[in-house]
Amino acid sequence: MIVYHRAMDPLTGLLDGPRARGAFLLRSVLDPPYALRIEDRAPLTVVALVSGTAWLVPDDAAPATLRPGDVAVLRGPDGYLVADDPATPPQVVIHPGQRCTTLRGEPLAESMALGVRTWGTGPGGSTVLLTGTYQLPGEVSRRLLTALPPLLVVPADEWRSPLVPLLAQEVSRDAPGQAAVLDRLLDLLLIGALRTWFGRADAAPGWYRAAGDPVVGPALRLLANDPAQGWTVAALAAEVGVSRAVLARRFTELVGEPPMAYLTGWRLTLAADLLREPDATLGAVARRVGYASPYALSTAFRRVRGISPSQHRIGGGSAGGGSARGGRAGVLG
Template structure:
């Protein structure tokens, strides 16, 4: 059995659950900013983005958000923000925000802000002067699919990864790319945001304080990890614990016990959640019928998918499709005199 497990693990080497969850997190028309300011400075971000990244290109900053202790960002560090609640990035804990960033990158100067803090210094670049002491580069995902939500729920509200742990060449690209205005630049920036997210999260999960989720930690296990990969590779297969255990090469009881202990839920419960996450994204991102989506993710027909969807998510596939489109139109330009970044 040990030989069989070894061969199975080697076969699946290099294929992981994080890949699948990140595959559901793709930037589409991400909003990018390069802000240059001098002390005292602070930005209040209320852009309601599902996921954002920021890095200190120059200077250091404190990150403040309700529900967390303030976190310090040094030059080159990368912060990831999850969820739509506002946060403040500034040079000191007591510095009042001078700029407020709204959805779509709209920049609103706040009372007391220097008159030039929202001046355009270049492509996607704003601030008082090019040589300013602090330079913050950021990129935001506007919407997230259900597959990526499984990833987002495993992350804290704010996480900061030190520069030494992040792939430096990825972050070194940000200044040049954000300030470039060339054909296809939005696509280049979107791909940069994806790559920056992947390298940052990989570094974060490797840190002891990350408290990586069960599905991440279980990937290296020769029993639960192999089973987990099988479920992700072929969710439409009519899996049972018996078949899964047989393919892994352990008893049904051993698989159920090991999988539940490491992942945090039973194999079939995990499979149901994964299938419904895939179905939710397909319903929003394609015009496929509910029947087609059902078969793609492992349900016999539309009725079976609807029953599971309603039981777990409290709504029907059709209602889900109507209420939560995967993409949204770009916000219209502001007409109240504030700046769009």
């Protein structure tokens, strides 16, 4: 059960969203020269380098090189290249559903399978990559996706996390409950990397920097911790101890949107998570996030997200399906 409590800060609310459900996880063992063209259309991908070197070359961002221990986060659905060198021509294409082929469309899963969740050019390859993919938009909040650039890299020396070696150790194990273990490790790796990245002064979005502002910070915490309250700008300003005009101007300037627009986005983010709870009703979710009726929530949800709450629930609930998620690398075919 998802519980939103009074100690929540805006970053916690944002990072509470990732919920891998039978995520696609793969250990790639490669010898140069190699180049993989990724066209899986996934909304979010996490790449961690265990050994060797690798380049990530997104379609819509500058390329970046990875060193051992570095973690990269790529926002989809646009494609990208993983290669030993940006100039290496692509040899392999990863399609939606993690189907792997040559450039001519010939399947490669069988010929490149190296064991449980392991795949590559040979067991002694000098480059070892871990890739975790959130397959469906319902697994990652829209608010998080819109806060991220197409590619971000967190170098190993910025956070010295034990999660990369732990995930490397666990990814090729075939034990009871292993899929659940890997899902949670992927979530932790993503959350840890993003928390480090958001902490950079040059990377933090406006609302993150605004959390330390003496006027906007308390307002953000009030909205985050009590979204069901019938907030107005005037009521929020009274709680913070400033005029309505001062709060509205300062909030919009630092956060990038007015207080009530921010509140709408936050309520719908919470609703999207709560709707994935198996016993949640639309009416109960509406009350918890501050909508007077299921109809009001449904209308706002459809207007902002483009789908109905029931469509979102069905999509989020299917993330654990499919044949590829927990088994051997051969399922890439």
